[in-house]
Amino acid sequence: MAQFWKPGTERPLLLDDEEAGIFxxxxxxASSSRLGFVNIEKQRQTLPVYKYREAILYLVETHGTTIVxxxxxxxxxxxxxxxxxxxxxxxxxxxxxxxxxxxxAVQSVASRVAEEMGVKLGEEVGYTIRFEDLTNTDFTRIKFxxxxxxxxxxxxxxxxxxxxxxxxxEAHERSLATDVLLGLLKKIQKxxxxxxxxxxxxxxxxxxxxxxxxxxxxxxxxxxxKQEPNPEPAILSVxxxxxxxxxxxxxxxxxxxxxxxxxxxxxxxxxxxxxxILVFMTGQDDIEAVLHLLEEEAQQSKSSLxxxxxxxxxxxxxxxxxxxxxxxxxxxxxxxxxxxxxETSLTLEGIVYVVDSGFSKQRYYNxxxxxxxxxxxxxxxxxxxxxxxxxxxxxxxxxYRLYTEEYFLNEMSNEGIPEMQRANLVSTVxxxxxxxxxxxxxxxxxxSPTPEAMIRALEILYSLGVIDDDAKLTSxxxxxxxxxxxxxxxxxxxxxxxxxxxxxxIITIAAVLSIQSIWVSxxxxxxxxxxxxxxFAASEGDHVTFLNVYKGFLQSNKSSKWCHKNxxxxxxxxxxxxxxxxxxxxxxxxxxxxxxxxxxxxVVRKAVIAGCFxxxxxxxxxxxxxxxxxxxxxxxxxxxxxxxxFRVNPKWVIYHSIVSTDRQYMRNVISIDPxxxxxxxxxxxxxxxxxxxxx
Ligand code: CDP
Ligand code: MG
Numbered sequence: 001m002a003q004f005w006k007p008g009t010e011r012p013l014l015l016d017d018e019e020a021g022i023f024x025x026x027x028x029x030a031s032s033s034r035l036g037f038v039n040i041e042k043q044r045q046t047l048p049v050y051k052y053r054e055a056i057l058y059l060v061e062t063h064g065t066t067i068v069x070x071x072x073x074x075x076x077x078x079x080x081x082x083x084x085x086x087x088x089x090x091x092x093x094x095x096x097x098x099x100x101x102x103x104x105a106v107q108s109v110a111s112r113v114a115e116e117m118g119v120k121l122g123e124e125v126g127y128t129i130r131f132e133d134l135t136n137t138d139f140t141r142i143k144f145x146x147x148x149x150x151x152x153x154x155x156x157x158x159x160x161x162x163x164x165x166x167x168x169x170e171a172h173e174r175s176l177a178t179d180v181l182l183g184l185l186k187k188i189q190k191x192x193x194x195x196x197x198x199x200x201x202x203x204x205x206x207x208x209x210x211x212x213x214x215x216x217x218x219x220x221x222x223x224x225x226k227q228e229p230n231p232e233p234a235i236l237s238v239x240x241x242x243x244x245x246x247x248x249x250x251x252x253x254x255x256x257x258x259x260x261x262x263x264x265x266x267x268x269x270x271x272x273x274x275x276x277i278l279v280f281m282t283g284q285d286d287i288e289a290v291l292h293l294l295e296e297e298a299q300q301s302k303s304s305l306x307x308x309x310x311x312x313x314x315x316x317x318x319x320x321x322x323x324x325x326x327x328x329x330x331x332x333x334x335x336x337x338x339x340x341x342x343e344t345s346l347t348l349e350g351i352v353y354v355v356d357s358g359f360s361k362q363r364y365y366n367x368x369x370x371x372x373x374x375x376x377x378x379x380x381x382x383x384x385x386x387x388x389x390x391x392x393x394x395x396x397x398x399x400y401r402l403y404t405e406e407y408f409l410n411e412m413s414n415e416g417i418p419e420m421q422r423a424n425l426v427s428t429v430x431x432x433x434x435x436x437x438x439x440x441x442x443x444x445x446x447x448s449p450t451p452e453a454m455i456r457a458l459e460i461l462y463s464l465g466v467i468d469d470d471a472k473l474t475s476x477x478x479x480x481x482x483x484x485x486x487x488x489x490x491x492x493x494x495x496x497x498x499x500x501x502x503x504x505x506i507i508t509i510a511a512v513l514s515i516q517s518i519w520v521s522x523x524x525x526x527x528x529x530x531x532x533x534x535x536f537a538a539s540e541g542d543h544v545t546f547l548n549v550y551k552g553f554l555q556s557n558k559s560s561k562w563c564h565k566n567x568x569x570x571x572x573x574x575x576x577x578x579x580x581x582x583x584x585x586x587x588x589x590x591x592x593x594x595x596x597x598x599x600x601x602x603v604v605r606k607a608v609i610a611g612c613f614x615x616x617x618x619x620x621x622x623x624x625x626x627x628x629x630x631x632x633x634x635x636x637x638x639x640x641x642x643x644x645x646f647r648v649n650p651k652w653v654i655y656h657s658i659v660s661t662d663r664q665y666m667r668n669v670i671s672i673d674p675x676x677x678x679x680x681x682x683x684x685x686x687x688x689x690x691x692x693x694x695x
Contacts (some may be wrong), residue, residue: 040116044082047075049238056080057087059234060165060196064189065213068200070238072386073347073393076200077109077169081142082117084165089196090141094164099147101175103129104314105345108321110134110144130485131514131579147177151184152485154435159188165196170345171209172201172382174418174446180428183444184435186213193228202344203382206235212446243392245354249405257357257402258286262293264355264400265335269307272398275352276334278342280387282361282376287311287337288521294335306331312338312346315516317571324348343386347393354391356384358403362416365424367452369633370614372424375660380416384408418447425449425457426488430466433473434482460614463684464492480590484583486510493611494587500607502597505547507587509608511579512546513656513668518572519642525567532567537644540601541653541670543608545644550576606680608654608670613681615655617666618674628653628666631677631685640665 044050049070059066070076077098084096100106110127119125126135127144135143145153147168154160166185171178182199189195199209215231254260261279268277281287291309298304312324328334328350340360342348360379365372379387384401391397401408420428428449432440441454461467466478466488473479477495484491490510497506512518519529536552538544549566553573556562563570588594597603609616617628617637626649628637637658639646643666645653652674655666677685 040118044075044079044116047079048240049075049079052236052238053079053083055236057083059236060084060089060198062230063234064193064195064215064229064231065197065199065210065233067206067209067213067233067235068198068238069203069206069235070200071240071242072202072344072389074238074240076238078113078116080167080198080200081113081144085142089164093162095140095162096142096165096167097150097160097163098142098144098167098169099150099178099181100144100345101147101170101173101178102314102341102345103146104316104321104341105170106144106146107318108325108346113142113144131575131582147175147181151177151181151431154184155431155482158435159192160195161192163195165198167198167200169200170202171199172203172344174416174420176419176423176428179418179420179446180432182212182446184437186444189213190215196229202386206237209233209446210235242389243394243396245388245392245397245399247388248398248400249408250402251404253404253407254402257281257359258289259293260402261290261355261357262297264402265290265294265307266297266303268353268355268398268400269333270303272353274331274333275395275397276328276336276348276350277353277355278348278351278390279335279337279355280343280357280360281337281339282357282359283339284311284313284315284516284521286357286376287313287339290337306333307335308332309335309337312336312342314339314341340383342390343383348390350394351390352395352397354387354397354399356387356399356401358384358401358407362422363419363424364422365453367450367456369630369635370456371630371633371635371637371658371664373658373660373664378412380413381408382415384412420445420447420449421453423453425453426460429454429457429461430473430478430482430488433467433471434479438472461488463614463681464488464611466492476591483590484586486514486583489611489614490514491611493607494583494592495590496610497604497607498587498592498595500597500603500610501593501595502600502603502607503587503592503594504596505604506607507580507583507594508550508576509543509546509604510583511576512550513543514579515572515575517642518546518549518569518576520567520569529567532565533644535566538601539648539671540605541645541650542643542656542668543670544601544604547604549573605670605672606676609672609676609680612654612656613677613684616672616674616677616685617653617655619649619651619653635664637664637666639669640667642667643669645669645671 056068068076081096081098090096100109106127106129110125111121114121114125117125122134123136123139125142126140128135128149129146130149160166168178168181185197189197210233213233261281265277265279279290281290291311294304294307294309310323324336336348358379359376361374362377363372364375388399391399429440432443437443458467458471465474466481468474473482480495481488481491484494490513494503494506494510497503536545536548538548549568553562553568560570563573584594614632616631618631620627620629626638629635630637639649650671652672653669654672656668659665659667
């Protein structure tokens, strides 16, 4: 924004600025000094949740569990932790926790709250996500964290004793970690009745959630004894002030939602009054495709003049995130192209138009084929309503659904399926076991996982040597693997690398695999990128290629110029270095010998197999179209075009993950010798079966 104003004077009115003072940048670091304290206070008081401040505090005081339901943007996430702090819940060294399913939301909300409180992020207000801890043990009083991180904290402090209140936010998302967390918190509450829980969400089955948290008292508290909070959960609805949103449907189903989204954006821009546009896509790929097409439009005609397209997805560098929250320049129209993250986790001001593709990326695990897929799947009606609601924050808005009304009414499911019932449960099982929950099927689930998925998880964990014949965590392997905050298969790979003498290499690989991609994603630069990749490509596959890139990066003295020249993502590499250091520390702690194997890549591949043998695939000799079959389940899979083994097609490979678009693609692939499989997991690969597949 070009215009500044002096503290203490009236702010100039911005575009669409009907609620003066709210339409501010949270991330632009200079803004708090520009605004001054008074303005921030005023702004906080205009949020719908403010009217419920006393009610919330009263309920939290008197009830063990309080369920807060309220529309997105009403101030639940940013305000409630502050109210609690103001009321003294962080006195005596206690910490107020607020969990989020998404990392990006954790960072964004924490920095907003720090700004509102006028403190430096990482001190009084901090956040923790996996591999990134911006808190101070002595000073942090309000802590935002992912639900997964809070679960990990339980391994060191099972009763979470440092927290006085835990807010489980975005509970309607029903992420795997949220569900596990809710079950465990209920247990903790029985041991620590003074702990307060707030379950907060945009839409929630408040009644069933309340029923879940209802504690049945066996005896009444004798007179004179310390009053315990009411075991009956309280429910509070924060009334929002959303404006009316007009819904439009497409008349005929579309085959290409990316192009349709772009043409919809263009026609909004041409025909509708000013106001920002929010476009719901599914992931980085289609977001970039939309950006690319909008760029083309801009080159071809003047019709896109004044449009400012911005991407929003997790893994986006901080500087780009900041742009999303800064005010739209006068006379311009922001188009934020986002994943599901803007559905309820983040509120963007100034949005008047929503374009809803009708899809999101979801994890689907099939216990029969034993494949967990990241698929682009239809959203539910509940999601569609949330998305539409984003258009009505500042004034009446419009939502363009890229599907037919008939489809919405008759085919879309009402609610999404909880992740618990469509995810691979390997990580969940090991975590619960490490926390001493042995009877996992008998655990108090909000929605029970399927027995098939549970059996599969136990099977893999048994093959990994993590659990024994009685399904108990093995010592030391099981406990060691549970310590590492990665997929158990990757953790096992790290543990095995100790024996193979290649832990330095395997830890690098694990660090790279835990971020989205180390390559820059530039459309239209495919040729340069392919050439750059060839420079590093290793015949063994992607894992070894990563080692080459990492080596090159170190030799360049971690130069950003070098990255640019080689189409390597500099920010991603810095992250790799950071994660690598943390993993080395953890590995050292659990007794892994840190050692490099220099150029011996056979041991590296053997260590990969030791963890990931269950992802082995064989090239299907009978097919001429480069098809592979998974060893378990005989599923058809193909090497992803981004892999260095694309078109190379070695006979046997191990993949790291599967993505589904037109086909099931294996991402990050390494070639192996099948005889190593039997060595690594004899019980998993019955020899005859392997020979049979082999012939
Ligand atoms: O959690 P809920 O959806 O109820 O609302 P919130 O996230 O607490 O947001 C309250 C207000 O803070 C909204 O007006 C947001 O625009 C603003 N906010 C912001 O400006 N920057 C952030 N990073 C987060 C929230
Ligand atoms: Mg929120």
